[in-house]
Amino acid sequence: MMPGIDREERRKKHARAGGFIALSAVVAVTVLLRPGYQWVSLTVGVCTAIAVAASGDLPGGRGRPGPYRERRKKRARVGGFIGCGTIIISGLFQPDWQWVPFAVGVPVVVAVVTSGDLRGGGRRGHGRGSGLSRGGRDDDGPVGAAHRWRMLAMVSRLMPGPGGRRWLAEAESLLSEIAPAGRGAAIRSYLLSAPGLVVMMWAREARRRAQLGPRRPG
Amino acid sequence: MALRLTVQVQLVVQALLRDPAREMYGLELSEETGLQPGTAYPILLRLEHEGWVASRWENIDPRAEKRPARRYYRLTAGGAVQAGAALAAARRPKGTALRRLAGESGTA
Numbered sequence: 001m002m003p004g005i006d007r008e009e010r011r012k013k014h015a016r017a018g019g020f021i022a023l024s025a026v027v028a029v030t031v032l033l034r035p036g037y038q039w040v041s042l043t044v045g046v047c048t049a050i051a052v053a054a055s056g057d058l059p060g061g062r063g064r065p066g067p068y069r070e071r072r073k074k075r076a077r078v079g080g081f082i083g084c085g086t087i088i089i090s091g092l093f094q095p096d097w098q099w100v101p102f103a104v105g106v107p108v109v110v111a112v113v114t115s116g117d118l119r120g121g122g123r124r125g126h127g128r129g130s131g132l133s134r135g136g137r138d139d140d141g142p143v144g145a146a147h148r149w150r151m152l153a154m155v156s157r158l159m160p161g162p163g164g165r166r167w168l169a170e171a172e173s174l175l176s177e178i179a180p181a182g183r184g185a186a187i188r189s190y191l192l193s194a195p196g197l198v199v200m201m202w203a204r205e206a207r208r209r210a211q212l213g214p215r216r217p218g
Numbered sequence: 219m220a221l222r223l224t225v226q227v228q229l230v231v232q233a234l235l236r237d238p239a240r241e242m243y244g245l246e247l248s249e250e251t252g253l254q255p256g257t258a259y260p261i262l263l264r265l266e267h268e269g270w271v272a273s274r275w276e277n278i279d280p281r282a283e284k285r286p287a288r289r290y291y292r293l294t295a296g297g298a299v300q301a302g303a304a305l306a307a308a309r310r311p312k313g314t315a316l317r318r319l320a321g322e323s324g325t326a
Contacts, residue, residue, distance in 0.1 A: 166289075167259070173286040174244045174255050189256030197260050204267065 019081065148187045155194045160205040167197065221268050223308045226253055230261045231301045234271065234291070238298040243276075243288035262291055270297030 156168035171190050178186050221227065229251040234242065247262070248255045265271040272294050276287040293301060 169286070170244060170259065170289050171255070173288055174248075176286055177245050177288075178255075186255050189254030190259070191256070193256040193260055197263070200260065200263070 023084065148184070148191065151191060152187060155191060155198070158194075158198050159201050163201045163205075221264060221270075221304075223304055226251075226257060227261050227265075228305060228308060229253060230258060230265070231270075231305055234293045235298065235301055235305070238293045241290040241292040243290050245288075247291065265297070266291075268297075269294060270301055272297075 152171055153168060156164040158164070159167060171187075175183055175186055223231075230247060230253070233247055233250045242250070244255050244258060244262075247253075248258050251258065253261075262271060262273070266273055270293060271291050273289055273291045275289055278287050280286050
């Protein structure tokens with residue numbers, strides 16, 4: 001394993017272990033200080049916390065391997081953290097309604113602060129933006145390329161059927177032959193010209209349908 | 219609607235007119251004109267709608283060639299004539315511009 005990846009993995013494991021310890025501490029304090037009917041939410045919270053802490057090491061799963069699945073896993077972990085945090089904190093403050101914003105707010109803030117790598121290495125923190133706003137840079141790695149590729153496929157669905165399929169097929173053909181350094185700029189140019197193209201294609205399609213006349217039943 | 223001969227359209231038409239019988243695919247056209255492929259595509263589509271250009275998918279086995287099929291474009295017979303005439307008209311200075319130039323030289 002490469003040293004960089006090893007360090008990254010270790011950092012993630014430490015973060016998960018830290019989160020698990022913190023959650024367990026909250027649960028223990030709650031059980032000691034407020035015994036009673038809260039056991040339901042506490043049990044659910046503890047189980048979820050354990051699942052979230054362990055989920056990083058779970059192998060396999062459905063879907064394509066690669067950046068998509070990694071991102072989905074991270075999102076699931078953050079979502080799980082918010083969920084179990086909410087349940088545990090609600091166990092602490094059940095008698096009054098004031099627990100609601102606190103129980104939701106704290107896990108969200110913690111999740112947002114600790115999930116810097118949710119979008120692939122904390123890009124936001126380095127001011128790189130996302131999608132089309134990345135002024136001409138092509139070094140955005142497989143996540144950025146996959147993201148823009150998915151956008152091309154999505155945009156093609158906005159066009160009339162055959163036109164969209166042809167546009168996507170031609171883009172795919174051209175991008176497969178273009179040098180990797182220029183691929184990002186080419187995809188961006190396709191995406192930037194897409195709105196005008198969508199309007200043009202639908203205007204043409206509307207004219208064609210108008211010429212055909214209204215459909216007769218039967 | 220008549221085709222507007224913008225600078226980009228002129229570049230694409232010029233590239234195709236260099237050898238009207240030759241078929242060119244998107245990347246080739248893009249390299250020759252200096253336009254991004256996403257910019258060249260709508261122009262080619264408009265030229266095709268106007269009947270100036272015809273296109274076809276390359277007939278290959280993508281697995282054997284290890285690349286997807288290309289879409290080739292070429293000027294139609296009528297399109298070559300029309301494109302040549304339109305390009306010449308676009309290069310000709312407009313009457314108003316000539317009059318303005320004449321006026322400026324008269325006052326100077």
